[in-house]
Amino acid sequence: MRVLGIEGTAWAASAALYDSERDDVVIQSDPYEPESGGIHPREAAEHMGEAIPRVVAAVLDHAETTADDDGTGPGIDAVAFSRGPGLGPCLRIVGTAARALAGALDVPLVGVNHMVAHLEVGRHRSGFDSPVCLNASGANAHLLGYRDGRYRVLGETMDTGVGNALDKFTRHVGWSHPGGPKIEAAAEDGEYVPLPYVVKGMDFSFSGIMSAAKDRYDDGHSVEDVCFSLQEHTFAMLTEVAERALSLTGTDELVLGGGVGQNARLREMLAEMCAARGAEFYAPEPRFLRDNAGMIAVLGAKMYAAGDTLPVAESAIDPNFRPDQVPVTWRDGEEDVARSLDVGDTVRGAEADVTLGDDATKARVPKTYRHSALDERLRTERTVAEARLLNEARKAGVPTPLVRDVDVPAATLTMQRVGDADLATTLTPDRARDVGRFLARLHDAGVVHGDPTTRNVRVVDAATTEGRDHPDTFLIDFGLGFHTGHVEDHAMDLHVFAGSVEGTAADPERIIEAFEAGYAEEGDEAVLERLAEVRGRGRYR
Ligand SMILES: C[C@@H](O)[C@H](NC(=O)OP(=O)(O)OC[C@H]1O[C@@H](n2cnc3c(N)ncnc32)[C@H](O)[C@@H]1O)C(=O)O
Numbered sequence: 303m304r305v306l307g308i309e310g311t312a313w314a315a316s317a318a319l320y321d322s323e324r325d326d327v328v329i330q331s332d333p334y335e336p337e338s339g340g341i342h343p344r345e346a347a348e349h350m351g352e353a354i355p356r357v358v359a360a361v362l363d364h365a366e367t368t369a370d371d372d373g374t375g376p377g378i379d380a381v382a383f384s385r386g387p388g389l390g391p392c393l394r395i396v397g398t399a400a401r402a403l404a405g406a407l408d409v410p411l412v413g414v415n416h417m418v419a420h421l422e423v424g425r426h427r428s429g430f431d432s433p434v435c436l437n438a439s440g441a442n443a444h445l446l447g448y449r450d451g452r453y454r455v456l457g458e459t460m461d462t463g464v465g466n467a468l469d470k471f472t473r474h475v476g477w478s479h480p481g482g483p484k485i486e487a488a489a490e491d492g493e494y495v496p497l498p499y500v501v502k503g504m505d506f507s508f509s510g511i512m513s514a515a516k517d518r519y520d521d522g523h524s525v526e527d528v529c530f531s532l533q534e535h536t537f538a539m540l541t542e543v544a545e546r547a548l549s550l551t552g553t554d555e556l557v558l559g560g561g562v563g564q565n566a567r568l569r570e571m572l573a574e575m576c577a578a579r580g581a582e583f584y585a586p587e588p589r590f591l592r593d594n595a596g597m598i599a600v601l602g603a604k605m606y607a608a609g610d611t612l613p614v615a616e617s618a619i620d621p622n623f624r625p626d627q628v629p630v631t632w633r634d635g636e637e638d639v640a641r642s643l644d645v646g647d648t649v650r651g652a653e654a655d656v657t658l659g660d661d662a663t664k665a666r667v668p669k670t671y672r673h674s675a676l677d678e679r680l681r682t683e684r685t686v687a688e689a690r691l692l693n694e695a696r697k698a699g700v701p702t703p704l705v706r707d708v709d710v711p712a713a714t715l716t717m718q719r720v721g722d723a724d725l726a727t728t729l730t731p732d733r734a735r736d737v738g739r740f741l742a743r744l745h746d747a748g749v750v751h752g753d754p755t756t757r758n759v760r761v762v763d764a765a766t767t768e769g770r771d772h773p774d775t776f777l778i779d780f781g782l783g784f785h786t787g788h789v790e791d792h793a794m795d796l797h798v799f800a801g802s803v804e805g806t807a808a809d810p811e812r813i814i815e816a817f818e819a820g821y822a823e824e825g826d827e828a829v830l831e832r833l834a835e836v837r838g839r840g841r842y843r
């Protein structure tokens with residue numbers, strides 16, 4: 303099968319031919335390079351208007367010279383194009399070109415989600431079955447995992463994409479677009495300066511760190527130092543959430559997608575994290591990481607083979623096309639991301655090793671992928687916060703393990719062992735309701751948990767609870783918790799829990815409904831309203 307792909311969501315006017323029999327991908331790209339500032343949508347669209355016909359013509363030429371010699375033309379079975387997400391004016395040009403070409407060749411049209419293509423090209427080239435995917439691109443940053451016919455967004459940026467965040471800093475210092483590669487080069491000569499670090503469950507935010515970076519530069523820190531530190535912080539955040547996603551889903555395969563994936567330091571951190579937890583890591587070669595039509599053609603071929611084509615009348619573009627809107631027709635009937643939860647006396651979380659005896663001893667082991675100063679800061683801060691907030695939560699009426707001992711220099715906490723299993727393995731609406739009620743109490747006391755996933759709730763086996771009035775649901779792992787009265791922060795806690803349910807549970811709607819009902823019993827209605835808003839925001843942009 304041979305599929306011609308067209309890409310042009312923002313800066314890369316690109317066409318490609320994917321030949322599935324030979325597993326060969328030929329890509330022709332023509333980048334838009336703004337003379338000053340960032341990407342201007344109108345200029346970018348003008349570029350697409352000129353460059354798309356050129357790259358398509360070049361790929362058609364190639365197709366003709368490599369077609370079977372039976373005189374039937376270029377031997378193309380389908381035309382695939384990026385439907386979104388991306389800049390509307392650019393997408394419209396790509397859509398028009400794709401429709402015209404499919405008509406001229408008299409072949410079906412395939413509408414591809416650009417972010418799913420960033421994922422699928424990695425899955426295709428790695429041969430992995432069901433990896434978690436980290437998309438680190440310009441306008442996006444998120445983690446995807448397959449469950450029940452969709453790619454679920456396990457975590458994502460709460461503001462800008464990672465590349466756009468980096469590009470904003472380089473604009474501030476007067477460098478031309480794109481800034482990512484320049485940051486990578488300058489970082490070679492830089493040293494560590496502390497910056498904010500914001501991870502909430504598997505979501506994360508770049509806005510605070512970017513304004514701090516600009517301030518450091520304006521205050522006289524060398525640009526090399528700020529570039530170095532920007533990489534160390536933003537990439538450690540991405541690596542940490544990727545590790546959380548592997549831990550939550552029980553997956554041992556990670557693939558990388560997106561233009562920022564070309565950065566060697568990011569790849570190094572991800573590879574080191576995966577090696578330390580016995581997971582496999584795959585990053586496609588750079589031509590498949592940055593925006594390119596090769597990935598569109600590769601996914602287009604899978605979709606075409608599954609009969610997933612578009613009538614022209616339904617082929618409108620979608621600038622806000624989210625990856626979880628796509629029915630994954632080409633993996634029909636496949637298993638969800640593998641889940642092999644730990645059993646035994648030592649449990650490996652995403653952050654810590656927990657030894658279970660009469661007590662539970664939680665050691666935040668150093669993470670060698672991150673800069674040692676950052677690593678020490680995070681392990682210390684989180685150990686101290688966890689010990690303090692476990693006690694505060696208990697006082698607020700939330701069942702938590704009793705803290706027996708804290709060793710801050712060793713980042714180790716000894717606490718009561720609670721529950722028989724993680725909620726993730728025994729998720730019921732009743733238990734989700736308990737979690738809702740407990741989070742409401744916690745918030746009422748001015749504390750957020752910070753990472754209330756189904757792996758951070760312990761439950762007592764139903765058989766042992768009958769006739770007892772002890773609590774049978776406990777919250778653990780308060781390391782990302784903090785004090786706050788902000789409705790937005792409280793809503794984020796609920797969002798993290800709902801996200802962890804959606805990423806892993808078979809019947810998420812029923813569970814989330816019970817969870818929200820539990821919260822409504824004891825909590826502030828305004829927080830639930832904000833949750834609906836946060837979820838409606840979808841991608842935060
Ligand atoms: C929707 C679509 O248009 C968008 N595409 C996109 O953002 O282009 P992409 O090629 O995936 O990524 C471009 C970004 O990747 C960054 N980048 C490129 N090389 C880099 C490097 N060596 N280090 C860090 N960032 C790099 C650039 O600075 C730029 O922000 C997306 O995927 O979000």
Ligand SMILES: Nc1ncnc2c1ncn2[C@@H]1O[C@H](COP(=O)(O)OP(=O)(O)OP(=O)(O)O)[C@@H](O)[C@H]1O
Pocket residue numbers: 546549550649650651652653654655656658662664703717718719720721723724757758760778779781
């Ligand atoms: N007090 C406890 N009693 C019983 N089991 C516990 C206790 N604390 C932790 N565990 C077990 O250890 C696992 C990891 O603990 P915890 O979540 O605190 O570590 P973590 O590394 O921060 O994990 P993650 O970041 O993946 O949520 C828990 O999911 C749970 O199974």
Ligand SMILES: [Fe+2]
Pocket residue numbers: 416420439440560561592593
């Ligand atoms: Fe992209």
